Amino acid sequence: MQRYDVLVVGGGHNGLVTAGYLQRAGLKVAVLEKNGWVGGAATSRELTPGFLYSNCSYVCSLFRPEIMRDLELPRHGLQVVAYEGGAVLTRDGDYLASYRDHDSHRREFARYSKRDAEAYERYARDVTRQCRFIQPLLMRTAPDPFGFRPRDIAELLYLARKFGEFSPGEMAQTLRFWTMSISDFLDEYFETDVIKAYLAISGIIGTALGPMSPGTAYVLLHHYMGEVDGSVGAWGYARGGMGAVTQALASSFLAAGGTIRTDAEVARIFSRGGRTTGVVLESGEEIRAKLVVSNADVKRTFLKLVDEADLPEHFVHRVRHFKMRGSSGKVNIALDSLPEFPALPKGSSCIRGDLHFTDSIERMERAYDDWKAGRWSADPMLDTMIPTTLDPTMTSPGKHFMSCFVQYCPPKVEGRDWTDADRAAFAETVVGQISDYSPGFRDRIVHMEVRTPRELEAEVGLTEGNIFQGELTFDQLLFNRPVPGYAQYRSPIAGLYICGSSTHPGGGVMGAPGRNAAMEILRDLKRSPEKMSNAHDVI
Amino acid sequence: MNALTKPANATDARRAARSHILTPRLETPFHPRLAALDEVNDWYNWAGYKAPHALFDEELEYFAIRSTAALFDISPMVKYRIAGADAERYLNRLTLRDVRKLPVGRVHYTAWCDDDGHVLDDGTLFRLGEQEFRLCCQERHLSWLLDSAFGFTVEIHEETEAIAGVALQGPTSYAVLAEAGFAGVERLKPFDIATFAHDGGTVTISRTGFTGDLGYELFVPRQTALSLWDRLWTAGDGHGIRAIGYAALNRTRIEAGFIVANADFVTAEGALRADRVRLPDEIGLDWLVDPDKPNFNGRRAVLDARRNQTLRHVLVGLEIEGNVPAEHAIVYHRGKREAGLVTAAIWSPTAKRNIAIASLTRPYGTRFVDDLWVEIYAMRELKYQKMMKRAKIVPRPFVKLARRTATPPGLR
Numbered sequence: 025m026q027r028y029d030v031l032v033v034g035g036g037h038n039g040l041v042t043a044g045y046l047q048r049a050g051l052k053v054a055v056l057e058k059n060g061w062v063g064g065a066a067t068s069r070e071l072t073p074g075f076l077y078s079n080c081s082y083v084c085s086l087f088r089p090e091i092m093r094d095l096e097l098p099r100h101g102l103q104v105v106a107y108e109g110g111a112v113l114t115r116d117g118d119y120l121a122s123y124r125d126h127d128s129h130r131r132e133f134a135r136y137s138k139r140d141a142e143a144y145e146r147y148a149r150d151v152t153r154q155c156r157f158i159q160p161l162l163m164r165t166a167p168d169p170f171g172f173r174p175r176d177i178a179e180l181l182y183l184a185r186k187f188g189e190f191s192p193g194e195m196a197q198t199l200r201f202w203t204m205s206i207s208d209f210l211d212e213y214f215e216t217d218v219i220k221a222y223l224a225i226s227g228i229i230g231t232a233l234g235p236m237s238p239g240t241a242y243v244l245l246h247h248y249m250g251e252v253d254g255s256v257g258a259w260g261y262a263r264g265g266m267g268a269v270t271q272a273l274a275s276s277f278l279a280a281g282g283t284i285r286t287d288a289e290v291a292r293i294f295s296r297g298g299r300t301t302g303v304v305l306e307s308g309e310e311i312r313a314k315l316v317v318s319n320a321d322v323k324r325t326f327l328k329l330v331d332e333a334d335l336p337e338h339f340v341h342r343v344r345h346f347k348m349r350g351s352s353g354k355v356n357i358a359l360d361s362l363p364e365f366p367a368l369p370k371g372s373s374c375i376r377g378d379l380h381f382t383d384s385i386e387r388m389e390r391a392y393d394d395w396k397a398g399r400w401s402a403d404p405m406l407d408t409m410i411p412t413t414l415d416p417t418m419t420s421p422g423k424h425f426m427s428c429f430v431q432y433c434p435p436k437v438e439g440r441d442w443t444d445a446d447r448a449a450f451a452e453t454v455v456g457q458i459s460d461y462s463p464g465f466r467d468r469i470v471h472m473e474v475r476t477p478r479e480l481e482a483e484v485g486l487t488e489g490n491i492f493q494g495e496l497t498f499d500q501l502l503f504n505r506p507v508p509g510y511a512q513y514r515s516p517i518a519g520l521y522i523c524g525s526s527t528h529p530g531g532g533v534m535g536a537p538g539r540n541a542a543m544e545i546l547r548d549l550k551r552s553p554e555k556m557s558n559a560h561d562v563i
Numbered sequence: 564m565n566a567l568t569k570p571a572n573a574t575d576a577r578r579a580a581r582s583h584i585l586t587p588r589l590e591t592p593f594h595p596r597l598a599a600l601d602e603v604n605d606w607y608n609w610a611g612y613k614a615p616h617a618l619f620d621e622e623l624e625y626f627a628i629r630s631t632a633a634l635f636d637i638s639p640m641v642k643y644r645i646a647g648a649d650a651e652r653y654l655n656r657l658t659l660r661d662v663r664k665l666p667v668g669r670v671h672y673t674a675w676c677d678d679d680g681h682v683l684d685d686g687t688l689f690r691l692g693e694q695e696f697r698l699c700c701q702e703r704h705l706s707w708l709l710d711s712a713f714g715f716t717v718e719i720h721e722e723t724e725a726i727a728g729v730a731l732q733g734p735t736s737y738a739v740l741a742e743a744g745f746a747g748v749e750r751l752k753p754f755d756i757a758t759f760a761h762d763g764g765t766v767t768i769s770r771t772g773f774t775g776d777l778g779y780e781l782f783v784p785r786q787t788a789l790s791l792w793d794r795l796w797t798a799g800d801g802h803g804i805r806a807i808g809y810a811a812l813n814r815t816r817i818e819a820g821f822i823v824a825n826a827d828f829v830t831a832e833g834a835l836r837a838d839r840v841r842l843p844d845e846i847g848l849d850w851l852v853d854p855d856k857p858n859f860n861g862r863r864a865v866l867d868a869r870r871n872q873t874l875r876h877v878l879v880g881l882e883i884e885g886n887v888p889a890e891h892a893i894v895y896h897r898g899k900r901e902a903g904l905v906t907a908a909i910w911s912p913t914a915k916r917n918i919a920i921a922s923l924t925r926p927y928g929t930r931f932v933d934d935l936w937v938e939i940y941a942m943r944e945l946k947y948q949k950m951m952k953r954a955k956i957v958p959r960p961f962v963k964l965a966r967r968t969a970t971p972p973g974l975r
Contacts, residue, residue, distance in 0.1 A: 118578060127611030128587045130703075135580040138721050143706035146832050153835055191837050193679070213706070369581055 028054045031303055031313040033290045034485065036064020039319030040273035041538030042523040044095045047282040048555045049546055058289030062274050065484050065491065066533050068267025072471035075358040075425055076418040078265040080484060082409055082427040085250025085259040086534040087269060088163065090557040095276045102272035103263040105414055110377030111368060112222045113461045119367045120218045121374045136216040147213040153194060154201050155249045156562050157186060162536045163559030165544060166502045166511045166528040202498045206240040207385050217384040224385055225407060228431065230491040230531065232349035234392030235385050239497040246496050261411040265418055269533055293329045293520060300519040315519045317541060320485055321493035322346055322506040322526035335516050342507040347495045350435030350477030350488030351395060355428040355454045358470040362424050363462045376413040381406055381457055395432030398439055400450050405431045406457060430454055435477040435488040442478040450476055492531025493524050502528060513541035521545055588613040591638035592727035592788030600806045612639035615808035624811035628774050629913055631803025632733040634795060635812050637780065641703055642726050645696045647717035654696060657711050659843060661856035665690045670754045670769050674848050680864030681831035681840035683707060684824050687771060689756055701824040727788035731795060732778030735802040737972035740779060743798035749971040762787040773812060775819025777966045817907050817920065820880055820959025822846060827906040827920055842868055847878035877928040880959040881919040883937055884952045886910050889919050892937040898951055902927035905937060911961055918961045932956050
């Protein structure tokens with residue numbers, strides 16, 4: 025029987041980040057992945073010949089540059105290419121574009137409202153100020169206010185000191201930011217519906233809340249915190265699709281001597297006397313290890329893989345009530361030519377960025393109403409991109425891959441399980457909306473991969489298909505993520521750790537949870553993490 | 564856009580404006596003339612406009628300002644028209660100076676603050692009529708201006724693109740205007756405004772400028788911009804008129820001791836870092852604050868800071884030994900204690916002195932005014948030559964010219 029120091033359950037990006045750091049710290053690490061490929065929700069698979077998809081996540085910004093450097097991901101093939109902007113196409117045949125160029129951006133907004141165009145500066149400043157406060161927290165373990173170890177007190181003081189750098193006005197703004205709805209927040213800056221709708225998208229993505237629900241302003245912040253080469257708030261495409269991120273991580277891990285086993289689904293995580301001893305695979309094979317790190321979400325880890333009898337009752341209660349509601353789907357489309365959007369001006373860079381068709385907050389909120397009733401949105405909010413406009417590696421010249429993130433999409437349809445017919449109808453809703461703005465769109469379709477929460481849960485392993493392994497509302501952040509007292513990547517079972525997006529600082533292809541978990545594990549092993557950079561300064 | 568193609572409604576206007584992406588850098592109404600005169604293709608981005616850094620030679624352009632007459636396109640300056648029954652009361656609440664003391668036909672330099680007394684911008688306020696004003700500034704403030712208008716009967720329009728502006732500066736600038744037929748312009752005292760007939764409409768001429776020299780600023784609707792330029796250019800032929808770029812103008816504004824928003828101080832709406840914002844007294848604008856006028860925005864914060872002595876910075880003029888400009892150099896007290904930063908610096912060809920504008924952290928510049936030094940790193944053929952040079956606080960302006968204020972103005 026093989027013995028390892030550490031078993032990582034699940035080969036998603038965070039699992040691979042943890043594995044990479046631990047292997048480089050001299051531990052013997054194996055990653056156990058249930059699928060025949062690694063990547064979790066950051067994969068690029070060829071489901072139809074000649075087309076590579078970004079099957080789940082589709083853009084890159086949040087992934088921490090410190091991790092890319094530590095694990096030498098550029099040497100293992102990772103390239104992230106910034107893209108240019110995007111647009112919302114409006115029902116009256118016009119559009120609102122966003123541009124990287126500051127003045128083009130202002131003039132575009134000024135088409136709708138000169139006031140909003142000039143208000144954008146203040147908005148961007150306020151959001152950036154808040155990001156500067158939160159960004160340094162991403163790469164630090166959240167303090168445990170319930171423990172009184174010197175480290176926790178020091179971290180709490182750090183938080184207090186960070187907060188103390190703010191003026192009273194900014195502190196008030198922070199509290200408002202963490203609790204407000206994105207709609208109310210935007211109302212304080214802008215008067216134009218389509219402008220608010222465009223900016224609100226980041227506030228609801230992956231979240232089972234509507235733009236008018238309190239707490240969504242923070243979700244926007246979470247999406248603004250990324251960067252591409254120091255350009256804060258910028259987004260990019262991973263060259264080769266999002267799978268390139270995890271392929272580079274896997275390659276780096278293997279090069280450091282790590283082991284990856286695919287088609288190795290973990291059935292149980294064993295523990296004896298309150299301490300983990302290893303895992304048993306679905307095949308019945310047992311693998312022993314001193315430590316087990318679960319990249320699976322907190323529900324899957326503690327409600328499926330661990331015997332609940334080994335866990336404290338209140339912990340189980342909190343895990344069961346951790347909000348991880350499925351709210352989105354994904355449609356990946358192979359196209360034999362570039363779709364046309366007659367509303368967009370010829371030569372516009374928008375086609376190379378994010379495209380949307382929801383031109384008012386009200387439509388977004390109505391889309392959410394459908395979800396509450398247990399239906400997918402009849403008029404969904406789409407976040408679409410055609411990364412092949414900038415990435416020549418995903419298909420052949422002239423052909424394109426379109427990624428459509430779809431919100432809202434319930435984990436169950438009116439209380440019952442999804443059927444294939446439901447899934448086909450869901451896809452039709454999406455294609456129908458795009459076709460309203462892109463004549464002939466249907467005829468260009470070569471192949472589609474349609475993923476409802478059912479497929480996301482079955483294939484990727486995300487409970488209810490929640491892309492963040494738990495919603496990013498303030499009640500589930502920092503030392504409350506995922507469970508108070510267990511926010512430092514440890515669990516009630518000695519030797520069992522969690523490293524996925526269920527942990528601080530949360531979801532998105534960021535890698536910070538995986539890196540922070542590795543830090544805590546090495547701390548417990550009293551090993552120094554030589555190859556782990558501190559978070560870059562925010563200066 | 565002329566009357567025939569003027570869109571019927573807002574939706575059509577919005578569609579018509581789509582073409583902005585074809586010109587990511589706007590061209591000013593004077594652009595055809597600037598482009599024709601341009602010899603060096605040295606353009607930069609001024610608030611979204613293509614503007615010349617230099618047109619032929621920065622140094623020679625500087626001497627055009629100080630010796631003959633220079634035309635400088637100021638169209639990219641952000642301009643707001645503020646009108647209505649409450650315009651005066653509104654602007655008095657918005658800005659630091661007492662607008663009641665600004666008569667029709669006068670301009671004054673002013674600034675405005677947020678509630679915490681931090682400067683949002685500085686600019687010039689033109690009183691065009693009893694209830695009509697134009698505010699010119701560096702940054703964009705429409706949402707601030709509109710929010711501030713709550714409760715006032717006032718209309719505010721952004722008119723940056725619609726109004727062309729050109730500065731005519733230098734000792735022969737009056738001679739050019741006289742030659743161009745603007746009779747009566749000799750009566751304009753500094754900060755006076757008058758309107759004159761031009762090309763079937765009018766041109767507004769103010770005796771203002773950013774050079775500390777004799778000079779005027781002329782504003783016309785964009786449609787008559789080129790005819791105005793041609794009128795000045797023809798008239799200026801015998802008076803040494805030259806078109807200039809920003810680099811030359813910048814030298815003269817430093818000599819005149821003027822500050823530039825987001826160069827010599829960071830505007831409150833632009834600052835990401837809480838400690839970068841500035842009260843008026845911290846950037847040398849204390850003289851604008853009128854504590855005796857009715858309430859203005861930021862009043863309490865500014866007066867509290869004065870009373871409690873919590874002002875943290877001070878803006879000073881420096882004269883630095885030697886001849887190497889100290890741009891962005893650190894200022895030290897006794898050669899070792901960091902005291903502040905130089906925000907602008909040149910060798911002044913007119914004063915023949917090495918001058919600078921610096922922001923110091925109090926008590927440097929207030930209690931400690933002697934024994935100041937600047938550390939200059941001069942890159943010379945891929946090697947930094949590091950110098951510690953003595954700096955002396957001196958009053959601004961560094962260059963004071965009698966011709967700037969002489970009325971009637973001289974012809975050369």
